[in-house]
Amino acid sequence: MVKLNKSKIKWLVRQVVKFGKKPSEVAVVYGLSARRVRQLVQHFRVTGKMPELKNERRPRTFLSAEQKEAIDRAFNETRLSARLLYFELKARGKKVPKNKLYEYLKSKGLVKPSPKKQKQRKRCRYERKHSGSLLHGDSHRTSIKHPYCILWMDDASRKILAGKESKTPITNKISIESLKEAISSAKK
Numbered sequence: 333m334v335k336l337n338k339s340k341i342k343w344l345v346r347q348v349v350k351f352g353k354k355p356s357e358v359a360v361v362y363g364l365s366a367r368r369v370r371q372l373v374q375h376f377r378v379t380g381k382m383p384e385l386k387n388e389r390r391p392r393t394f395l396s397a398e399q400k401e402a403i404d405r406a407f408n409e410t411r412l413s414a415r416l417l418y419f420e421l422k423a424r425g426k427k428v429p430k431n432k433l434y435e436y437l438k439s440k441g442l443v444k445p446s447p448k449k450q451k452q453r454k455r456c457r458y459e460r461k462h463s464g465s466l467l468h469g470d471s472h473r474t475s476i477k478h479p480y481c482i483l484w485m486d487d488a489s490r491k492i493l494a495g496k497e498s499k500t501p502i503t504n505k506i507s508i509e510s511l512k513e514a515i516s517s518a519k520k
Contacts, residue, residue, distance in 0.1 A: 417437075
């Protein structure tokens with residue numbers, strides 16, 4: 333996200349140079365760091381010109397005819413997927429960027445895109461809509477001086493249903509006892 337343009341840079345520099353404001357005060361307006369504002373002001377003081385943003389990007393590269401021929405030859409011989417074909421080409425001494433290789437194979441119809449892998453992942457794995465539909469258990473020990481504990485939580489309401497402390501490590505017997513307590517308190 334680009335936060336600055338020519339007019340914003342001019343305003344920032346004028347605020348500091350002409351009106352004597354602190355760079356930290358001015359930086360807050362556009363969500364910049366005070367250091368970045370100081371850099372812009374320093375550039376202005378040294379050169380006497382307003383700083384300008386560089387709009388240059390690295391030029392886009394394309395696969396050469398030799399690389400395309402090597403990809404086709406290796407694919408016809410091995411029938412490997414794009415990821416494995418990359419390593420095969422590398423072993424043969426042909427350097428082809430992974431993403432360019434995948435795009436080339438996709439354009440020729442040799443690879444199918446996987447929509448399931450392209451969708452955004454859900455971050456909330458355990459949140460349920462209805463109370464009592466899922467219990468979440470966890471055991472814990474703060475330090476050597478503290479006892480072991482196990483807690484059971486209702487995932488929808490985030491309420492602690494049951495818990496148990498033990499001086500010895502949590503065993504199956506202790507876990508089952510505390511789980512039965514959690515289930516009985518969830519039914520109430």
